[in-house]
Amino acid sequence: MLTKNDIKLIARLKQKKYRIQEGLFVVEGIKTIKEFIESSFKLHQIYTTETFGLSTSLETIISETELNKISFFTNPNTALALFKLPDVIENKEASGxxxxxxxxxxxxxxxxxxxxxxxxxxxxxxxxxxxxxxxxxxxxxxxxxxxxxxxxxxxxxxxxxxxxxxxxxxxxxxxxxxxxxxxxxxxxxxxxxxxxxxxxxxxxxxxxxxxxxxxxxxxxxxxxxxxxxxxxxxxxxxxxxx
Incomplete structure (x- = not known):
């Protein structure tokens, strides 16, 4: 179930200062979300109209109406996920x-x-x-x-x-x-x-x-x-x- 606190948190993440404050950012769309899940980025929470088969503590099943409330897209694509911001990358000299x-x-x-x-x-x-x-x-x-x-x-x-x-x-x-x-x-x-x-x-x-x-x-x-x-x-x- 989508809560008012969920809606408020996601809306705040549109702004950089709140992304830094919460340590989170938004990813939308099934294909892109799956790429982030399979990468080194750490999933915080996913809100989806279709189950990803993840742990119930990380996955919240919502309706299309609820997805419309939290999506930054005009036409939402099934799911929205919150991932944790990674550690700051050290600026080291690199090759290539x-x-x-x-x-x-x-x-x-x-x-x-x-x-x-x-x-x-x-x-x-x-x-x-x-x-x-x-x-x-x-x-x-x-x-x-x-x-x-x-x-x-x-x-x-x-x-x-x-x-x-x-x-x-x-x-x-x-x-x-x-x-x-x-x-x-x-x-x-x-x-x-x-x-x-x-x-x-x-x-x-x-x-x-x-x-x-x-x-x-x-x-x-x-x-x-x-x-x-x-x-x-x-x-x-x-x-x-x-």
């Missing part, structure tokens, strides 16, 4: 390609970039502290389970980049044509900037190699690509010769 995000604001963009990292085998994503929270319900949903496979750290970007030994690549309108660049190293950092303003000036100063995606169309009104789309193109070029 690392994607760094400088102030990404849109949950959909972050979710898509997490999926892209998963697709291209990028296991670590480093975000500025003012990038949208990866446990925002919209981010979680748009990752389609990839959040279980990509490690995400929120750091002081300037300090992080100042201390790394890896080459730092960044995307700019006036950078080198990425299609004409020599083989891109797999042990490196790729910085992607804010949707409206790109890479901030203090981070730009730390970039050692500037890349650009050339525009082939004639329509000058198209000022730039969506950051998630640009990330897909650049990651594809990094993986071209793997």
């Amino acid at each position: 390609l690392i994607v760094v995000l400088d102030t990404i604001n849109d949950p959909g963009n972050l979710g898509t970039i997490i999926r892209l990292c998963d697709w291209f085998g990028v296991s670590k994503l480093v975000c500025s502290k003012d990038t949208v929270d990866c446990y925002n319900p919209k981010v979680v949903q748009s990752t389609m389970g990839s959040l279980t496979r990509v490690k995400i750290a929120y750091v002081d970007l300037e300090c992080y980049l100042e201390t790394t030994k890896l080459p730092i690549y960044g995307t700019f309108m006036n950078g080198e044509n990425v299609y004409k660049t020599n083989k891109l190293p797999q042990n490196s950092i790729l910085v992607m900037g804010n949707e409206a303003n790109g890479i901030s000036s203090n981070i730009e100063a730390l970039v050692s190699k500037r890349l650009a995606i050339p525009r082939f169309g004639n329509i000058q009104e198209t000022e730039s690509l969506n950051v998630a789309t640009a990330t897909a193109i650049i990651l594809s070029e990094f993986k071209r010769y793997v």
